[in-house]
Amino acid sequence: MHLWHASLARCAAHEQALRALLSPDERARADRFHFARDRTRFVAGRGLLRRVLGQALDRSPDGFCFGEGPHGKPLLAAVDAVPPLAFNVSHAHELVVVAVATGRQVGVDIEWMRRPVDVDAIACRFFAPGERAAVLGASDADRRETFFACWTRKEAYLKARGHGLTYPLDRFEVTLGRAAAPAVAWCCDEPHETSRWSMRELRPAADYLGAIVVEGRNWRLDSRWAELPA
Ligand SMILES: CC(C)(COP(=O)(O)OP(=O)(O)OC[C@H]1O[C@@H](n2cnc3c(N)ncnc32)[C@H](O)[C@@H]1OP(=O)(O)O)[C@@H](O)C(=O)NCCC(=O)NCCS
Incomplete structure (x- = not known):
């Protein structure tokens, strides 16, 4: 079970690099946030998630496709989920965390x-x-x-x-x-x-x-x- 933390301030300093890892849909979603802080938080969570998954699977971080469970839980699309990695993201104030598990569900807050x-x-x-x-x-x-x-x-x-x-x-x-x-x-x-x-x-x-x-x-x-x- 792996848990990565990052400070929002550090993510903000690297926002362009993290944003470059996002899919066009994710970038469009980021741009819809009214407040810059909410945008940074979303870009930080998704960018960090992509980097972590890329390292775990030895793949390019910008190549992953995410789907959603019935109630909106982001998950890896079937084509990307080999081995079956589960993940979950949480943000609060100045922190972002990403949890990644193999072959079992995980939730973090x-x-x-x-x-x-x-x-x-x-x-x-x-x-x-x-x-x-x-x-x-x-x-x-x-x-x-x-x-x-x-x-x-x-x-x-x-x-x-x-x-x-x-x-x-x-x-x-x-x-x-x-x-x-x-x-x-x-x-x-x-x-x-x-x-x-x-x-x-x-x-x-x-x-x-x-x-x-x-x-x-x-x-x-x-x-x-x-x-x-x-
Ligand atoms: C998913 C939810 C439960 C968590 O939201 P939150 O506490 O505001 O935010 P967190 O940062 O901890 O989690 C958000 C992340 O959870 C993930 N998520 C979204 N829907 C999810 C679901 N159904 N199941 C699991 N994870 C989910 C996403 O990755 C999301 O990040 P993203 O939008 O940047 O992709 C949301 O439904 C919500 O509205 N929460 C309100 C908080 C609240 O009232 N909690 C009461 C607890 S007593």
């Missing part, structure tokens, strides 16, 4: 914990009962971290499954707190889901929290900062 959000309101409205209790019961010092641990574990799980936010957030629960390892605690109507996935917390930089969710067990995480073109 990172968040910047200084992001202004009403953690109590979101927990009450969207989280499952145990998650809500964990957030509301946390001390002031721990509350944001508990919230973002929950958020990123839930989102990484939904991204691994390819559902995005089409799956109701209160129909499954993730473990929280120091006493339990990160995991899917239960999933309504789909009890086998708890043993299908494994989960790890990510702390890519100060003030960032994240999670990676991978199909099956017995994997090792190789995490590194991406080298960008000169």
